[in-house]
Amino acid sequence: MTVDFRTEALMQKHLADARINVELETEGMVLNLGPQHPATHGTLRVVVKLDGERVVSADPVIGYMHRGYEKLTEFRTYPQITTLINRIDWLSSFANEVPFIHAAEALMGVEAPPRAEYIRTILTELSRIATFVLFLGEMALQVGAITPAFYGFRDREHVLNLIEAATGGRFHPNFNRIGGLKIDLPSGWIDDCRRVMKKIFDSVDEFEELVVGNEIFEVRTRGVGVIPPGVGAGYGVSGSNLRASGVDWDLRRDGQPYLVYRDLDWKVWTHPDGDSFARYWVRMQETRESARMVVQMLDGLPAGPVMAKVPRIIKVPEGEVWINTENPLGEMGYYLFSKGATGPFRCKIRSASFSNVSILPWLLKGVYVPDIITILASLYFILGDIDR
């Protein structure tokens, strides 16, 4: 058969390409993601060995944000530590203080007045909303949509305004004191809060339409990074990540009672799939649930003082206690050893993201390179929480 010279040239080119592919040896490549990388939420470095586009093994290298919290707590007094631990999970700072303050109060036998507990719960849920709203925007950004990221930052500003009006700091409020809170809420805050919650409901609806209903998002996230519940619990994965694998476990309802969650009417959201889409969906529902909880608490806020009587210099009696709470990122706990001094003897900080990230070597095997980014975004860790 004769062909014209153009087709002949094309055939020759294809044959040449085929020869190259057969003759070239390919070896695995080592790709280094981070520590400075737009998608790793901070200074996480993941060293992946690739075979083509598939990951053969992944090794996260952490420690680029290790500030030595556990050693520092041994050299600081209790009020000084409250300032410091805000900065472990730096997006939802108020929630980090709560388990530590509860641990110190348990050892001292001090109970915060009911109004203080309500306000603490409100601020914790506001921190949760602030973190999750940013997550909803940021995960969409990692998957490729830029607009939700701006929406996330914008909506977070509303909640940060509220937190600033009550505590004086946009994040890192350092508002808890052993025995209660620093001062009471300003006037007009409750109405502002109700208005902002309405905005949050609208904003989550917007995210649902924009992101969850989007075909591309579904294709990129469904079936990606499935964590089976048994494996997840063995690694210590907690929070929304585990609930997205179908495990019905929420420390606000199932752990030792803390704050006022037992008085409220709320629901724990789970999803059976365990993939990245499930993690996004669960967090979205939890944002709505937190907003509903805040509205309930605003309606039922008791009057009274916000600070119990505690001595001026705080000395916590000898003992040890473990308090863990459901923080936005997962289970956060403090094992506090005290010897009666003005500062703890040892304070073990159990942070959620440390365990969430420890599953990465197992989870990333056999995954495509773009899916690494999706998985990292859906696990939602904060570097300060990993490295402390």
Add this chain to the structure above:
Amino acid sequence: MGLVDKGKVPKPLTWLLNYSRKYSLWMFQWGLACCAIEMGAALASPRYDMMRLGVIPFPASPRQADLLCVSGTVTDKMAPAVRRLYDQMPDPKYVISMGSCANCGGPYWDSYSVTKGIDQVIPVDVYVPGCPPRPEALLEGVVLLQQRIQNEDPAERWRGEPIVVGG
């Protein structure tokens, strides 16, 4: 250019060069910790928009950036990476140290793994205090840097003479 080299740039041209340089900074934001969120709020949030000052974020690589903004705690493990990326930036480059951790070690001044300030590793032009500084504080830091760029003599910088603050 030969003019800059020999220090013979006429004043109006210097003024024009500096004016155009200060309003076209490409910021390589090195967001490490909590200050990165405030920096993100300053850059990406519509409220404290930094792009109206001429500073645009997200260069494709450090080799295209003019301004490095170190925000957050610098640990001893991370410091060599900061140095390496600073060296990869082409001159003239500026550094803003944002937040007390980057200024002096901050609340972790006594930690065994924290570098007490990024100025131990790279030279800093503007320090923005705060923990974290509000986005407006970062904007003020950028404005101060712009004033400094306006009053700079590119010939001296080219020759590598020390930068004199003032004026």
Add this chain to the structure above:
Amino acid sequence: MTDAEDIPIVEPEPEPEPEPMPETAARLLAQLEKELKDGIIEAAHTFGDLVVRVAPEAWRKAAEVARDKLECDYLSFVSGIDWMPAPKVGGDEAGGDTSAPVQPTETTYGVAGSDGRFQVFARVQSTTRHHGLTLKVDVDEAAFSLSSWVPVYPGADWHERETWEMFGIDFDGHPGMRHLYLPAEFEGHPLRKDFPLLSREIKPWPGLVDVEPMPGEEPSEEGGTGQGGGGE
């Protein structure tokens, strides 16, 4: 003149009864004792939680029992503690300086006691039964190693690396012990009580130092004690 009958007789206060163990803790302890028998050295409870000190040889077995028989499928953490008294670090509370805590100088051990200076403690919880317990084990200072929990709880991998890095305790059977947080060249194990924080040794807490004088002024003579009020 005092009358003998007027002096009230004060009886010594009876020793407070130790609080009874809560029901969940007692049930867990009973199951553990059945499986481990001699492995348990001491058990106690603190604020509703069960704390059990096991023998070093029974460390791995305790994990297996917790996971299989007690249905504790979730590993919270594994970490260590150094019971040596903390060195004095400045801060003189009698003088009003509350900048750094002054810890007691006698060595005391916590709940469920300890045999020596180092202990490893771990917390496991159950996602189905909503209970949990803390397991403690003494670390022999000569051998300084324990068996690893990685075959039982895969998440123990990183926790054991962290414990080794911070205290120096080795774990047998760990797949690849290396630094987790600190750079590879770091010397020393930071969370041991004899690892000093050099910044605090060189210079005290800044709140103690006088306010920096303005250029041209003389530094004031008095020494301030915090609150920054020493100057002018």
